[in-house]
Structure formats: structure tokens, C-alpha cells
Amino acid sequence: MPHRFAHVCLDCRISLKLARYDERGGERGHRCPRCREALVCAGDAFAAPPRRDVDAWRVVGALLAAGVDFRQACCGCGPGYRPRTLREVRERTERARRTGEPLGRALRTPQAARVPMAKVA
Template structure:
């Protein structure tokens, strides 16, 4: 079975799996979709806070790709509170944002 990765539209809060890596457009708004990775599990469409967390992670350069051993992408914050804590830690210590978000 071909490797399938999730592509997301943050505006419409939808996710689609595709096996061919290329640029995809959202069928709803026609905006370019972002590659989220093969281990991405979309939150419910009505859960705005969870989609805000996904937005912060993707815009920080993190994704949800499987590790080489197939054990998942590693730690990712799941709530806005965890994101705020990680952002405060990054500001306080000077840690790069992507590293702070990926550190438990």
C-alpha cells in the first residue's frame, strides 16, 4: 500500500490523505493545503481550539510524520494551555520555537 500523508486546510478545518506528494488545494476554499504528515489525526471540525493548536504547530515548522522506526512524530502539545506554556518557555530561555513546542 502506498505511503499516505495528510494535507490540511486550516481555514475550513478539514484534512485529506493523499499518496502522491504535490500541491493540493482545498475543495472548499481553494487555498493551498499544508502537509501535516502521515501520523496526523485531525481533530473534530467543531473543535476550534484543537485546530488552533494544529495551526501553531504547522506554522512553527513541525509536522506529524512518523519517525524512521514508525513510533510517531514525538511529543506535540494537544491543548492551548500546553502551547502557551511552551511559548512562554521559548521566550524565557531563548529556545527556538519549534524545539520548545516539540519538548515535553
């Protein structure tokens, strides 16, 4: 049985466990059963938020758009840190913009650096 990965439709807020590759090793092009748009591979360690939690799905969308997925680490201990709130995503996005750090790396960093406040004269 082929290894299965979570594939998500961000518009419909659904997640399906599907085989990522076909028998010849080619990437499969899965489609959402509701809207027929292309599904995005989220990884084998993805746990979908509840469908009604729109903010959590926005976080998932921001992570996937930045190239951050939810694959198991080689030791099987999970994908590592991922932000859970829009505030955490905003903090790390701002940090990446200010420092020039790649967005994907900033989103995987557990502790966002504090942005110094401007002095008021």
C-alpha cells in the same frame, strides 16, 4: 502506490490523505476542495481533531506554523510528543521566548519548564 500524507486546510478544518510528491519527485500543490486555498502537509501520522473543536485546530495551526509536523519516527512509533491544548502551546511559546530556545523544539518538549514567579516586595 505513493506514500500518502495528511494535508490540512486550517480555515475549513478538514484533513485529506494525499500523495505528497508527483511521479517525477516534485512537490504537489494540493488545494482545499472547499475554499481552494493551498493545503498544508501535516505528515503521515496526523490524526485530525473533530471539525467542531476550534481550539484543537488552533493548536494544530500553531504547530504547523512553527514547522512542527506529524511524521512517523524511523521506528514507526509515531511523531512523538505534541501539545494538545492552547495552554500547553502558550507555556512552551513563553519558555521559548524567555530562553531563546527555537519554538519548534520547545513545542516538541514534553515538560515545559516552570517560569519562576517574580518576588513581591
